[in-house]
Amino acid sequence: MLHADVNTEENIGPPSHTMLEALRFIARHHGLHLSQEQLIRQFARSSEEVSAASIVAAAEQNGLKAQRTRLRFEHLLRLGRAVPALLRMKDGTAQVLVSAHAQSSPPVVSLRHPVDGMQPQPHDLVSLSEIWDGEVILFKRKHGASQAEEDFSLGWLVRQLAKDKRIFRDVGLSALAMSFFALVPPLLYFLVVNRVLVHQRMSTLFVLAVGVFFVVIFDTVFGYLRRWLVAEGTARTDARIGTYIFDRLIGLPIEVFERQPTGMISFKISEANRIRNFLTGQVFSTLLDSTVLIVLLPVMFYMHAPLTFFVLGLALIMFLVILLFMPAVGRAYGRVVRAEQAKGSLLIETIHGMRTIKTLALEGRRRQQWDDAASEAVTAHRDMQFLMNLPQTILQPIEKLIYSGSLLLGCYLALSSKEGAVAVGALVAFTMLAGRVTQPFVQIASLLQGIQEVRGALDQVSSLVNIPAEDTRSTHGMRPRFAGAILFDEVRFRYPGAQSYALDRVSFALPAGSVTGIMGRSGSGKTTVTRMLQGLHQDYDGLIKIDGTDLRQMDLTHLRANLGVVLQDNFLFTGTIRENIGIARPDATFEDVIQAARMAGAEEFIERLPAGYDTVLTEGATNLSGGQRQRLAIARALLVDPPILILDEATSALDPESESIVNNNLRYIAEGRTMVVISHRLASLVDCDQIIVMERGQVYDIGTHDELVVRCPIYRHLWFQQNRHQSPPPSGAPSNERSIPGPAAE
Numbered sequence: 001m002l003h004a005d006v007n008t009e010e011n012i013g014p015p016s017h018t019m020l021e022a023l024r025f026i027a028r029h030h031g032l033h034l035s036q037e038q039l040i041r042q043f044a045r046s047s048e049e050v051s052a053a054s055i056v057a058a059a060e061q062n063g064l065k066a067q068r069t070r071l072r073f074e075h076l077l078r079l080g081r082a083v084p085a086l087l088r089m090k091d092g093t094a095q096v097l098v099s100a101h102a103q104s105s106p107p108v109v110s111l112r113h114p115v116d117g118m119q120p121q122p123h124d125l126v127s128l129s130e131i132w133d134g135e136v137i138l139f140k141r142k143h144g145a146s147q148a149e150e151d152f153s154l155g156w157l158v159r160q161l162a163k164d165k166r167i168f169r170d171v172g173l174s175a176l177a178m179s180f181f182a183l184v185p186p187l188l189y190f191l192v193v194n195r196v197l198v199h200q201r202m203s204t205l206f207v208l209a210v211g212v213f214f215v216v217i218f219d220t221v222f223g224y225l226r227r228w229l230v231a232e233g234t235a236r237t238d239a240r241i242g243t244y245i246f247d248r249l250i251g252l253p254i255e256v257f258e259r260q261p262t263g264m265i266s267f268k269i270s271e272a273n274r275i276r277n278f279l280t281g282q283v284f285s286t287l288l289d290s291t292v293l294i295v296l297l298p299v300m301f302y303m304h305a306p307l308t309f310f311v312l313g314l315a316l317i318m319f320l321v322i323l324l325f326m327p328a329v330g331r332a333y334g335r336v337v338r339a340e341q342a343k344g345s346l347l348i349e350t351i352h353g354m355r356t357i358k359t360l361a362l363e364g365r366r367r368q369q370w371d372d373a374a375s376e377a378v379t380a381h382r383d384m385q386f387l388m389n390l391p392q393t394i395l396q397p398i399e400k401l402i403y404s405g406s407l408l409l410g411c412y413l414a415l416s417s418k419e420g421a422v423a424v425g426a427l428v429a430f431t432m433l434a435g436r437v438t439q440p441f442v443q444i445a446s447l448l449q450g451i452q453e454v455r456g457a458l459d460q461v462s463s464l465v466n467i468p469a470e471d472t473r474s475t476h477g478m479r480p481r482f483a484g485a486i487l488f489d490e491v492r493f494r495y496p497g498a499q500s501y502a503l504d505r506v507s508f509a510l511p512a513g514s515v516t517g518i519m520g521r522s523g524s525g526k527t528t529v530t531r532m533l534q535g536l537h538q539d540y541d542g543l544i545k546i547d548g549t550d551l552r553q554m555d556l557t558h559l560r561a562n563l564g565v566v567l568q569d570n571f572l573f574t575g576t577i578r579e580n581i582g583i584a585r586p587d588a589t590f591e592d593v594i595q596a597a598r599m600a601g602a603e604e605f606i607e608r609l610p611a612g613y614d615t616v617l618t619e620g621a622t623n624l625s626g627g628q629r630q631r632l633a634i635a636r637a638l639l640v641d642p643p644i645l646i647l648d649e650a651t652s653a654l655d656p657e658s659e660s661i662v663n664n665n666l667r668y669i670a671e672g673r674t675m676v677v678i679s680h681r682l683a684s685l686v687d688c689d690q691i692i693v694m695e696r697g698q699v700y701d702i703g704t705h706d707e708l709v710v711r712c713p714i715y716r717h718l719w720f721q722q723n724r725h726q727s728p729p730p731s732g733a734p735s736n737e738r739s740i741p742g743p744a745a746e
C-alpha cells in the first residue's frame with residue numbers, strides 16, 4: 001500500500017483545521033491514513049473549524065465509528081481503549097487526549113495539540129475545566145461491515161431503528177403501562193354495576209372516583225411520554241436514513257445518472273419516505289397498540305374462555321381475508337408505482353426542458369403526454385382503492401360481530417347455564433374488552449396489507465441505492481503527487497449497453513507539462529478520452545497511467561482533486577460568484593479567487609456587475625450569459641491549481657473577445673501543468689505541443705500542427721475549411737486523401 005500523502009502533506013494545511021487534524025491523528029492510531037486535502041475538500045466549508053457533526057460523518061466515511069458525547073473529568077481517566085479521543089475545547093478547536101493517569105496525584109490527562117507538533121501537555125481537573133466544556137468524540141475502528149449488511153433492505157431499516165433501542169424500549173414500557181389502563185373502563189363498569197349499584201355502597205363509589213382520578217392523570221402523562229419518545233426516535237431514524245440515502249446516491253457511478261431519467265431517480269428516493277413512514281408510523285403504532293393484547297387476553301380468558309375463543313376465531317377470519325387479497329393488492333400497487341414513476345419523470349423532464357418546449361412550441365404535445373400519464377396514474381390509484389375496498393367491506397361486519405356477537409353469545413350462555421345467574425357487570429365488561437382487542441387485530445391485518453405496498457417501495461429504493469458504489473478506494477488507494485505524465489496504452493472501452501467501442505485500442509503518451517490538443521469529428525471519442533482520465537468508467541481494457549501509476553490503483557477522489565475539467569456546459573450552483581469560483585477550495589482567499597477570475601478572463605464582466613463577486617447566481621446561473629458561465633467555470637477549475645487541466649470545448653461558447661482573453665492567458669494557465677484541450681476550432685490548437693486526431697474511437701494521427709496539416713487528410717481538410725483565406729493544400733500532400741463527408745465541426 002502506498003500512502004504518499006503521509007509524508008508530503010503533514011502540517012501544511014491551515015492551522016485552524018484542528019478538528020480535522022485531530023481526526024487524522026486518531027485515524028492514524030487506528031491504522032488509517034486520511035488525506036488532509038481530501039478531508040478539507042469534503043468537509044470544510046471555509047477556513048474555519050468544521051463542526052463535530054462533520055467529524056462524525058468524516059470518520060464514518062473513512063472506516064471509523066464515531067460517537068459524540070459529554071463526559072466529566074473522572075470519565076476521561078477511565079476511557080481505556082477509547083483513547084485517543086477528540087476533546088472539543090471551549091474556543092471550538094480540538095485537542096487529542098493521548099493518555100490518562102488516574103493514579104498520579106492529582107490525576108491528570110495528557111492532551112496533544114494536533115497541529116503545533118509540541119509534546120502532549122498534562123492537565124488536571126482545574127486546568128482542563130478552564131479550556132474544555134465536556135464535549136468528547138470517541139472513535140472505534142469499523143470492522144467488516146459487508147456490502148450486503150450495509151445494503152438497503154427491511155433488515156437494514158430495522159437495524160437502524162434498533163440503534164435507538166433505549167428510546168424504543170421506553171416507548172414499549174409506556175405502552176405496556178398504558179395497556180393496564182385499558183383494563184380500567186371495563187373494570188370500573190364491572191365494579192359500579194356489581195358492587196356499587198347492587199349493594200348500594202356509597203363508600204366504594206368514593207374510592208372508585210379517587211382511583212379514576214389518578215388513573216386519568218397517569219394515562220395522560222404516559223400518553224404524552226409515548227408520543228414524545230416516538231417523535232424523538234422517528235427524528236433520529238429519519239436523520240440516519242436521509243444521510244445514508246444521500247451518501248449512497250452521491251457515491252453511485254455516473255452511468256446511473258446518465259441512464260436513468262432524473263424523475264425516476266427522485267421518485268425512487270421519495271419511496272424511502274414511504275417506507276420510513278410505514279415503519280415509524282404504522283408498524284410502530286401497531287406494535288405498541290398490540291401490547292394491549294398481552295394484558296387483555298389473559299384477563300378475557302380468565303373471565304370467559306369460550307367467549308374469548310369466539311373473539312379470537314373471528315380475528316383469525318379477518319386475517320385470512322387480508323391474506324387472500326394480498327397478492328392482488330401487490331399487483332395493483334406495482335401498477336400504481338409504474339404510473340407514478342412515468343408521471344414524475346415526465347414532469348421533471350418538462351421542467352428541465354422548458355426552454356426547448358417553449359422554443360419549439362411543444363406545450364400542446366407535452367400537455368397531451370401529461371394527460372395520458374396522469375390519467376393512467378389516477379386509474380391505477382382508483383383501481384387499487386376499489387380492490388382494497390373489498391377486504392375492508394368484508395372486515396367491517398366481522399369487526400362489529402366481535403362486539404355484538406360476544407354480547408349476544410354471552411347472554412345466551414349465561415341464560416342457558418345451570419346456575420342461571422347473569423353477571424351483568426362481567427358480561428358488559430367482557431364485551432367492552434372484546435371491542436378493545438379488535439382494534440389491534442384490525443391494525444395487524446392492515447399492516448400485512450401495508451407490507452405489500454412497502455415491499456414494492458423497498459424494491460424501488462434498493463434498485464437505486466444498492467447499485468455498487470463507484471469504488472473511490474478512499475482509504476487504501478494510491479495518492480501520488482502528480483507531475484502530469486499521461487499514458488494510454490491500448491485502451492478499449494464500450495459504454496454500457498452500446499454496440500460499438502467508443503474507444504478502440506487508443507494509445508498515446510502526453511509528457512508532463514505538455515499541452516495536447518484533441519480534434520476529430522463529432523462522436524469520434526474525444527470526450528470519452530477525458531472521461532476515462534477522470535476515472536468515470538472503470539471497466540475498460542488496456543492501461544491508463546498517470547506518472548507511471550495505474551489509474552485503477554489510484555484513489556479516485558485524489559485523482560479528481562488533481563484534475564481540473566471545464567466542459568462546454570458547466571453547472572454552477574446557487575450561491576455568489578465568489579462561492580462558485582471557490583467551491584472546490586474552501587480555504588481560498590479572496591485574492592486567490594480574483595486571480596483565478598483574471599486568468600479565466602472573467603474579471604472584467606464580474607466587476608461590471610453591481611454586486612461584483614457577491615452577485616448571487618440562481619440554479620444553473622441562468623442570470624448569466626453562456627460565455628460568462630463558461631469563464632466562471634474556467635476560473636473555478638483554475639483556482640484548484642490542478643496539475644492536469646482538461647478543457648473540453650471550453651471556449652466554444654465564448655465570444656471572440658473573451659475567447660482571445662482566455663487563449664492569450666492559456667500560456668500562463670498552462671504553466672507548470674499538463675493540459676488537454678479539445679476543440680473543433682483548430683486555430684486554438686495550433687500552438688499545442690502535439691495534436692491527437694481521433695476518428696471513430698481510434699487515434700488516426702498524432703503530430704504538431706505543421707506536421708498534420710501536411711500529412712493528415714482529416715486535419716488538413718478541416719484546417720483549410722476553417723481558414724479559407726489561406727493558400728490551398730500544398731501539392732506535396734498525400735494523394736490517398738479520403739473524401740471527408742461534411743465538416744467535422746458542428
Ligand SMILES: Nc1ncnc2c1ncn2[C@@H]1O[C@H](COP(=O)(O)OP(=O)(O)OP(=O)(O)O)[C@@H](O)[C@H]1O
Pocket residue numbers: 258495496498502520521522523524525526527528529
Ligand atoms: N453516456 C454515454 N452512453 C452511451 N454512449 C455514449 C455516451 N457518451 C458518448 N457515447 C457514445 O460514444 C461515442 C463517443 O462519444 P464522445 O462523446 O466521446 O465523442 P466526442 O468526440 O467527444 O463528440 P463531440 O465532439 O460531439 O462532443 C459516441 O458514439 C457516443 O454515441
